[in-house]
Amino acid sequence: MKKSLLLFLVSVFIGGTAVAQTDNTLQFVDKNGNVVADGATVNGELEYVDGGSPEWSYWQVSSGLYVKNNASTATGVNVEGFISQIDNGGFQNCFPGACDAQLTQSGRFEGKAGEIPANGKVPFRNEWLPANNEYGKCVVEFKLHVMDIETVETAYGPIVSYVFRAYGPSVTVNFVYDETSAGINDVDATKENKIVARYSLNGQRLSAPQKGINIVKYENGKTAKILVK
Numbered sequence: 001m002k003k004s005l006l007l008f009l010v011s012v013f014i015g016g017t018a019v020a021q022t023d024n025t026l027q028f029v030d031k032n033g034n035v036v037a038d039g040a041t042v043n044g045e046l047e048y049v050d051g052g053s054p055e056w057s058y059w060q061v062s063s064g065l066y067v068k069n070n071a072s073t074a075t076g077v078n079v080e081g082f083i084s085q086i087d088n089g090g091f092q093n094c095f096p097g098a099c100d101a102q103l104t105q106s107g108r109f110e111g112k113a114g115e116i117p118a119n120g121k122v123p124f125r126n127e128w129l130p131a132n133n134e135y136g137k138c139v140v141e142f143k144l145h146v147m148d149i150e151t152v153e154t155a156y157g158p159i160v161s162y163v164f165r166a167y168g169p170s171v172t173v174n175f176v177y178d179e180t181s182a183g184i185n186d187v188d189a190t191k192e193n194k195i196v197a198r199y200s201l202n203g204q205r206l207s208a209p210q211k212g213i214n215i216v217k218y219e220n221g222k223t224a225k226i227l228v229k
Contacts, residue, residue: 023146023166025075029068029121036065038169043176044128048199048215048223057203059133061175065124067095067144069116076147076162078113082106086128087136091175094125102129113147113162128175133202138175144168179213194219 028036036042045064051057069075077096083106090102096114103109116122128138147162198206199215206214209228217223 021167023168025069025071025146026077026116026144026168027068027070028124028144028169028171029066031064031066033066033068033121035068036169036171039171041172041174043174046177046225047127048217050197050217050223057199058129059177060127060129061138061177062127063124063142063173063175065171065173066121067116067124068121069119071118073118074115074120074149075118076113076115076149076165077168078111078145078147078162078164079142080108080110080145081126081140081142082108083138083140085137085139087138088134089129089131089136089138091128091138091140092126094127096122099125113145115147115149115162128177130177135178137177139172140175141170141172143170 022038024038028040030036030042042063042065044061046059046061049058049060067077069077079093079095081093083091083103086104086106090104092102093100093109093111095111096116097112100109100111124142126140126142128140130136144167146165146168148165150161150163152159152161195216196219197217198209199217200206200210201213201215209226211228214226214228215223216226
């Protein structure tokens with residue numbers, strides 16, 4: 001009985017400590033500024049990147065998220081991630097600064113530290129690029145690192161470094177590319193805009209609607225997927 005009680009108390013302590021270790025100075029939010037709960041799973045957003053011609057255009061699935069700094073001073077940030085599934089293509093992390101090399105296999109990665117301005121909100125820039133328009137899925141778990149910013153003045157100018165303070169929230173993103181994937185924009189938001197270009201799923205420009213999924217670009221720059229029956 002005593003042993004069971006001790007194990008229970010230890011588990012409660014560990015659980016409480018784990019919760020206390022989540023620093024919410026930085027938080028994941030959606031495009032409308034709504035906070036994404038720590039540990040949540042969300043679906044990415046499919047985007048058609050129009051390079052001006054089919055050979056330079058491609059599909060990618062972005063996280064669709066942002067990272068908000070709740071502090072009244074600039075805060076350092078980094079992210080670590082784990083790719084648990086990648087059916088094809090490559091995953092690339094560009095948060096918070098320079099883009100890392102594309103990853104094509106499951107495994108862990110870590111970004112390059114940077115900072116978010118006081119009370120700022122910046123895009124959580126990372127995306128999965130399907131290979132040759134192949135349908136599939138990439139699943140990535142992200143965890144924020146809250147960093148202290150340290151500046152040392154030298155004869156050659158200031159040197160800025162980022163020192164780990166605590167773990168921030170985590171989120172799992174399902175990057176999905178299939179026939180039912182949602183486009184980056186609401187179709188309702190583009191109904192009143194003129195269509196200026198139309199493409200097939202493989203990126204070929206169409207002169208008229210064709211049966212199946214059509215990618216339409218509106219004069220306001222927005223893109224949507226439309227099913228033509």
